[in-house]
Amino acid sequence: MSTLNLASAPEDAAALEGAEAHHARLAGELAGRVKMLLTAVDRDPTAVERIHAGLVAFCDRSLLPHAAAEEAALYPAAHAMFEARLLIESLIGEHRCLTTLVDTLRTAPGPADAAADARALQVLFEEHVAKENGLVLPLLAMTPEVSLAALLADMHHRIANGTGGSGVPQDQSNEKGHDMRGQRTDEPGGCGGVCGCGGAEEAAEPELDVREVPHALRHAAVFGALDAVPAGTAVVLIAPHDPLPLLAQIEQRNPGVFSVEYLERGPQAWRLRLSHR
Template sequence: MSVLTLSSAPEDATALEAAEAHHARLAGELAGRVTMLLTVVDRDPSAAEKIHAGLVAFCDRSLLPHTAAEEAVLYPAAHGMPEARLLIESLIGEHRCLTTLVDALRNAPSPAGAAADARALQVLFEEHVAKENGLVLPLLAMTSEVSLAELLAEMHHRLAGGTGNTSAQEDQDIEEGQAMREGQIEETGGCGGVCGCGGAEETAEPELDVREVPHALRHATVFGALDAVPAGTAMVLVAPHDPLPLLAQIEQRSPGVFSAEYLERGPETWRLRLGHR
């Protein structure tokens, strides 16, 4: 058990973990959508347009409302602490930069023109939440005069009344799911098109390699990428292990929407074609 957990009220320790999980979901979904955009922007303009539009919609629906709620609820509590005042002011400045990047995405004449801004948005947001997770949230959780649990409850109340989504199911999206039985996975066999035997061309499908993605962001990154896959198309997932818990979560999250076909089964790399029916 960490010092933070020992020195915090139990409800604040739980709230801290929930806030970190929510940040991981947001950062992961953003990373997945940006990765898909960068992957297809030069080879499939039609798909890139849809992914671009979905990325902007995600920012408007989830990312920007989240930053606004933080400024309204979390930041004032931390700004009153002398040791955090300058940090909070710098984080508010980063919120302005995030908003500017989203506006640039929204007004980009084409997905290709938005690619650089999309990547910059991803990098800045990941750095931003790292500061919140490492500095702001622990400080609030350890301060006896502040209830982090109550602050987060107020944030969620504000978001629930607007366009943001903060349901318990979303927080569960980044947790390990139950192992999926082999029979639950659709296996179509074949080579996936890599041998020229008549299968779909592998190069026509974007590939998401999560082997280097931090574990806390991995599942949410896949969810974000899948949300960007248009119906009737597919993406290839590259993972460092057999992703049975992830497949179970995908099915729980979107019953019957995605099929899974193994293209490679270890021992070091697993490759799956995830098709959007």
Template sequence: MSALTFASAPEDAEALYGAEADYARIAGELAGRVTLLLTAAGRGERAAERFRAGLVAFCDRELLPHTAAEEATLYPVARRLPDTRLLVEGLIGEHRCLASLVDALRTAPTTAVAAADARALQVVFEEHVAKQNGLVLPLLAAAPGVRLARLLERLHHRIAHTPLNGGASAANGTQKAGGMKAEESAGCGCACGAEEATEPVLDVRDIPHALRHATVFGALEAVPAGQAMVLVAPHDPIPLLAQIEQRNPGLFAVKYLQRGPEAWRLRLSHR
């Protein structure tokens, strides 16, 4: 069913679609960062700590301001709709759980504990997004007298003016001029080299298509300058590589490690 079916006004239908895409972006970026932390946790404390710090910074900058803005703008209106009070109370409870998990991730004594907290954070947030996109936003869009587009404008304004919502982390590095260059790997064409064996791997084959690109973008933001990650895809990700280059001109070098038939493996190096 389309967003237009649910919305009581065309601008609310457009706002609903945009909000769903925004939540998908946050969920995807969270998933990418969590995946890199999980793969790094068993390969050395130092690498895992960098990914943990980046994940916490992302939550402080994106996830937590978003949940706070929901409570201030969307939920007071949603609570007044018929039969939604318990739903809203449950979502507020999930916000408290998310905040607690971010704090646990921040103070975890070991990378193994941090990895477990990160995975729990991802699961809870994805469940939260499913309820937000599948229940709250459609109900608000369809409610007579409620303008979802205006509510979302207020939400984004509040996020933009939240003290925690700082600029991009310096750990993300600076963009460099130049183009993305794809290189062929020498030798057997697989990821059997010692260099690739120690790098975090992001396998997107089991990730829902709607979240796939956002997951890769989030993972790449977590890769420090001078480091790399290995991407595993079900096909040659040429459109994705074009989007990466458009977002960050010249920032990542690409080397194909395997070209099918069941998987494409690429090494993306942060210059």
């Protein structure tokens, strides 16, 4: 069944597709950041603190405000429907679990604890958005009395204005090295320990194997991973094919920031070193 057939109006069909794409970007960036943290715990302990802080900052500025805005703008319309009431109440409960996991991740006493908390957060969020994509959003889109497009517009207005679900402006600060829009900025000092400026020598480069990431999340996962790579360091990308379209998107997103070196060119895998200049 097509998206248009699921929706009661063309604008709601477009809104449904846009919401699913937004969920994919959030889940993908979370997956990329979690993968970087897990890799750093195993291969580059000197980078764990920085990647951990970046992951928490991403949750604070993106995941949790998204959840709060959903509860304020999207969930009430679905909760008013008898057939969705219990589902929405369970999803609100999952939001509380997500908040608790982020707080637990924030105060993790050690790298292994942070890795476990991050992985649990990723699994819960991916299952959560799967329910929203498969049940809540289609239900709202196919209900003639409800404008999904209007609900999502209200939701994103709340996120953009930093009010979430409370009407009180939230802290929109970002982790060091990014501006409010998530764009890279110059990061002063340090190289992550790979250029001989005083950091640990011969730190292992983290790897992101996108073959382990669901196809719909792959590009967003790479963007999330790259956002955790400071200047002077690199990440090794492993892909099932030559990722030329992805490389073009990386250059469009961050012009001149990353250099690309092919380490392996198939046939089973393509390995590329993406270095943050």
